[in-house]
Amino acid sequence: MNDPQKTIGEPAKLSGIALHTGVRARLTLNPAPKDTGIVFRRIDIPGNPSVRALATNVVDTNRGTTIASGNAAVSTVEHVLAALAALGITNAMVDMDGPEPPICDGSALPYLELAKSAGIAEQNALAKTWTPEKPIEMGFGQSSVLVEPADELRVSCVLEHGEASIGTQSLEMPVTPESFEKELAPARTFCDFRDLKQLIAMGLVKGGSLDNAIIIHDGAMICKEGLRYADEPARHKLLDMVGDIALTGMSVKATVKVVRPGHSTNIELAKKIMALANA
Numbered sequence: 522m523n524d525p526q527k528t529i530g531e532p533a534k535l536s537g538i539a540l541h542t543g544v545r546a547r548l549t550l551n552p553a554p555k556d557t558g559i560v561f562r563r564i565d566i567p568g569n570p571s572v573r574a575l576a577t578n579v580v581d582t583n584r585g586t587t588i589a590s591g592n593a594a595v596s597t598v599e600h601v602l603a604a605l606a607a608l609g610i611t612n613a614m615v616d617m618d619g620p621e622p623p624i625c626d627g628s629a630l631p632y633l634e635l636a637k638s639a640g641i642a643e644q645n646a647l648a649k650t651w652t653p654e655k656p657i658e659m660g661f662g663q664s665s666v667l668v669e670p671a672d673e674l675r676v677s678c679v680l681e682h683g684e685a686s687i688g689t690q691s692l693e694m695p696v697t698p699e700s701f702e703k704e705l706a707p708a709r710t711f712c713d714f715r716d717l718k719q720l721i722a723m724g725l726v727k728g729g730s731l732d733n734a735i736i737i738h739d740g741a742m743i744c745k746e747g748l749r750y751a752d753e754p755a756r757h758k759l760l761d762m763v764g765d766i767a768l769t770g771m772s773v774k775a776t777v778k779v780v781r782p783g784h785s786t787n788i789e790l791a792k793k794i795m796a797l798a799n800a
């Protein structure tokens with residue numbers, strides 16, 4: 522059963538610091554006609570070039586998912602996309618005044634609240650839906666993926682982390698607007714202290730702070746106001762999976778289980794799904 526396509530009711534704006542560039546950024550969600558998909562538009566570049574949120578437009582998966590088409594590049598799109606996908610929003614024009622959306626508190630909750638505040642409008646067309654005919658197993662480097670047929674999107678992950686404070690975390694969640702809001706959207710991004718020096722040397726995480734990330738260091742998870750969930754890192758991995766799977770441009774009805782998920786694995790999976798859907 523295909524769901525109706527949906528867009529947002531009215532434009533809604535959010536501004537804040539971008540994680541990697543550290544500059545102030547503003548993002549506006551705008552309604553879009555049916556069959557538009559989710560499109561990011563760089564309103565700071567002459568001609569306002571745009572890029573459609575599709576796995577085939579992904580150009581980088583290092584510490585976040587970057588999409589680009591021509592001179593329109595947008596990085597760290599996954600939290601915005603996760604929030605829109607969880608609400609069933611299939612069409613939106615996302616205006617950006619720079620290369621990266623605000624990181625906010627490192628979770629998807631501000632984007633979920635933004636989209637909800639704009640209202641959600643059903644459109645007179647059905648969403649493109651994909652479900653596997655039979656279970657599919659894939660391996661990508663250290664990661665493995667199992668996709669099974671289901672009536673709705675369910676995501677599952679096993680996160681193995683060297684630090685004693687995390688150990689092995691695993692969980693599975695259905696992705697409905699309600700479950701996403703309660704169980705996944707508030708989970709914040711995390712970073713291993715040992716990786717920070719390298720990220721800084723690469724010119725990344727200029728806007729990173731304890732306002733928007735959990736730092737894992739010496740067997741402890743360091744964050745503001747305590748952890749939101751005991752397994753917050755695994756929940757954030759599921760949130761990222763929801764955002765990256767949205768880059769199929771389809772409503773995926775499947776249980777997606779990933780051992781050691783990451784953006785590169787998620788995007789390989791999204792591309793595979795797109796290829797199977799078009800076969």
Ligand SMILES: [Zn+2]
Nearest residue numbers: 599710757761
């Ligand atoms: Zn993330």
